[in-house]
Structures are given as C-alpha cells and as structure tokens.
Amino acid sequence: MRRSKAEIEAIRAAIYDYCQRHYPLTVRQLFYALTVLHLINKTEGEYKQTVCRLAKDMRLQGELPWHWLVDNTRWMRKPISYGSLADCVEQSARTYRRSLWQNRQEYVEVWLEKDALSGVLYDVTQDYDVPLMVTRGYPSLSYLRSAAEAMVATGKPVTIYYFGDYDPSGADISRNVEERLQEFMREVAREWTLSNEGERVFAPSLNFHRVAVNEWQIDDWNLPTRPTKTSDSRAAKFGSRSVELDAIPPDDLRELVRMHLSQHVDAYELAAAEETDRMERQTLQAMAAKLRAG
C-alpha cells in the first residue's frame, strides 16, 4: 500500500504514543494495536512492511527508546553461577518465594495462544504463582506432551484458563490443546502405571475453560471485529466476524485473569503468603550476612 508522508507520520506518531503508554511491547503486539486503531490493515504485509520497518527506523534513528520494544523469542543460555556462596544466598534472599500450590488439592494453569500478550498476563499469573503456558499459534506435540506429564505428576485435578483469538484457527487451536492434553494425560497415566510395579497412576480430571475470546463477548464487551479470512480452510464453519485477543484492552485482560485465579486463592491467602515470603527472605538475608562475616 502506498501512503502519503502525512499518513506515515500519523502512524509513526501512533507508534510512539502507544509504546509510551504500554511499553514493554513486542512488535507483534504493536501491530495488533495499530489494527485495532484502524491505522493499518491486519495483513502480514502491513506487519512487515509498515510496522516492522517503521519500528526499526524509529529505533535506529533514536526516536523510540530501545527498551520500549522487546523480543521474547530469542534467548541466551548459560549455567547459573555466583560470585560466592554468600552471593548465592543473597540472590535467593531477593527472589525467594514459597510455592502457593504445593499444599493445595488442585492445580491451575493459564494457557495463551500468542506470545505478544504474555507480558500482560504474566503480570497477574506471577502474583498467583501460576504457570503461564504460551503456545505461539499451534503448540508443538512435544510441548503438549510435557505439559500433560507435569499435570499427571501433580496428581491433582487440573483447571486450565485458556486465552486466544476468536477466529477459525484460534478456535481450532484451543480445541486441539484440550483434546491432546486429555489424550496425553490418559496415555501418560497408563505408561506410568505399567512402569510403576502395580501402583496405579491416575489421570487427573481436566477442567478446560476458554475464557476469551468467545462469541458472546463480542457484543457484550463491544469488541472491534475483523472480517474472517475466507482463505482459512476452517472459515466455512466459522462466522464472518473475527476478534483478536488484543482487542481486549490490557487492563481488562489482566482483570479477567485475576477474576478467575482469585476463585482459587483469595486475597487473604495471597497477603498471608506474601508475609511468609517476607519473613523467610529475612532469614535468608541473615544467613547471607553470616556467610559474609565468617
């Protein structure tokens, strides 16, 4: 698409504005935000030629602070190491947390289709010490299988809160995740029973909740829709309206997660756990001081 300088300028301004208000963001997240603002079309071309390019130029020219945009997909590997034993304990004293779930009789996870929103959901899931599972589109079989193993290993009933787009593939992904997890949990339980010399391993129950985006939410929450891609082979059995998960404002999304997780851990328990953590961190701090002294 050919745009005038003024149009490009408007998009640049919107990029700056949105990033400033919501950083850290991924480029993908920024892309969806601009589509919701109707500044660009939701196509891979616009993503690459418009958003990626402008974001690149603006950062290289110093117009956009580097830390406003992040890339979660590339990572670094290195063994964990410390300057000394005291440093190790010191580090633990800063980060230590006691598991909120170890002594509970249920197991909860949050699942998410798109990595771009992982930062938003993690703000809440970390408070509740709940795993945030990101599939990045269709999940790999390896990912689902190891997730199923972790669930069986807990031996507790599982609740999953799922977040994904309302579009043909998005609906299919959550169906696939639920079915595969069910299948793999039964399989894992069977295998573990056989290798366990008579002690039977049970597949826990799975309560799978697709929290968003669901059809009823489009009108109830007045979400901006996109025409469903007719080229999607799943489009025929799907409605004409599609909605990005990004169409739900970040604050509302966080509230939605909090609403569900707080059904399992109430505010009182959360506060009590924080207090325990504080005290145990102090103990670690004292240990670190002793190590330094002696």
Next chain:
DNA sequence: AAGCTTGTTCCGGCCATTCG
C-alpha cells in the same frame, strides 16, 4: 484411501527487486 499442497496460527528480522 493415503499422501501432498495450500493456507492458517504464533514470532521477528533482512535483503533483493519492483513500482510510482
């Protein structure tokens, strides 16, 4: 009926070519 192709989801970037 099995197997392949095409198109879709997620993520981010670079570069050669084409268009106005």
Next chain:
DNA sequence: CGAATGGCCGGAACAAGCTT
C-alpha cells in the same frame, strides 16, 4: 531514487481439498 513488495530464514503445528 525512495518507498513498497515479495521472498527468505528459523521452528512448531492442524485441516481442507486435491492428487496419486
């Protein structure tokens, strides 16, 4: 000549529709 386009890289999947 600058801006837009298209293709490529890497990596994981699934379904519909064609082709053998």
